[in-house]
Amino acid sequence: KQEVTQIPAALSVPEGENLVLNCSFTDSAIYNLQWFRQDPGKGLTSLLLIQSSQREQTSGRLNASLDKSSGRSTLYIAASQPGDSATYLCAVRLSSNTGKLIFGQGTTLQVKP
Amino acid sequence: DAGITQSPRHKVTETGTPVTLRCHQTENHRYMYWYRQDPGHGLRLIHYSYGVKDTDKGEVSDGYSVSRSKTEDFLLTLESATSSQTSVYFCAISELGRLGPYEQYFGPGTRLTVT
Numbered sequence: 001k002q003e004v005t006q007i008p009a010a011l012s013v014p015e016g017e018n019l020v021l022n023c024s025f026t027d028s029a030i031y032n033l034q035w036f037r038q039d040p041g042k043g044l045t046s047l048l049l050i051q052s053s054q055r056e057q058t059s060g061r062l063n064a065s066l067d068k069s070s071g072r073s074t075l076y077i078a079a080s081q082p083g084d085s086a087t088y089l090c091a092v093r094l095s096s097n098t099g100k101l102i103f104g105q106g107t108t109l110q111v112k113p
Numbered sequence: 114d115a116g117i118t119q120s121p122r123h124k125v126t127e128t129g130t131p132v133t134l135r136c137h138q139t140e141n142h143r144y145m146y147w148y149r150q151d152p153g154h155g156l157r158l159i160h161y162s163y164g165v166k167d168t169d170k171g172e173v174s175d176g177y178s179v180s181r182s183k184t185e186d187f188l189l190t191l192e193s194a195t196s197s198q199t200s201v202y203f204c205a206i207s208e209l210g211r212l213g214p215y216e217q218y219f220g221p222g223t224r225l226t227v228t
Binding site: 099104 | 144146153154155156157158161163169171203205207215216217218219220221222
């Protein structure tokens with residue numbers, strides 16, 4: 001059974017710092033991996049999608065990498081800002097056509113001014 | 114929220130009553146999903162749909178049923194609500210791309226409290 005783990009559960013950093021969020025999964029047979037952001041009381045916003053054949057994806061200050069063989073993905077946030085404060089979730093799509101996602105429990109990030 | 118609305122946004126109901134949550138999309142996406150989000154469990158898939166009248170179970174489907182009579186609407190019904198179904202419910206949509214179902218977009222959520 002696929003399990004997704006995100007460590008740490010919470011992270012607090014000063015503004016301007018570069019940081020890395022970690023996501024690991026137990027079964028390397030994934031279709032793709034998606035990173036989301038969730039603000040308190042809100043829905044999920046898709047940040048990046050990495051196909052299983054890709055190594056990384058970039059969007060602005062965000063860079064996500066994928067190492068399928070080791071079951072790991074990282075989300076790199078450059079020059080963090082207080083507006084980046086949120087919970088970040090990773091989810092893996094199983095090797096199927098259904099699009100079902102298995103989520104990690106998230107890392108709650110606080111960026112202090 | 115990518116053209117996805119959920120109704121109601123908040124609901125309080127009593128144990129044993131039926132409850133229906135609605136997800137409406139304007140994107141004409143083929144795939145629709147219902148998740149619940151709970152502290153300590155994260156997001157878990159309840160049911161999903163891969164077309165009109167085509168649905169299947171997720172990992173926590175007991176006590177829930179779904180229906181999809183139109184592309185734009187996906188209904189989640191709690192036949193007889195229990196306190197364990199107190200949660201935040203999210204709807205999501207995705208479309209079928211060349212490589213399979215593409216990234217998912219989520220609605221704003223419905224907060225359900227069962228007393």
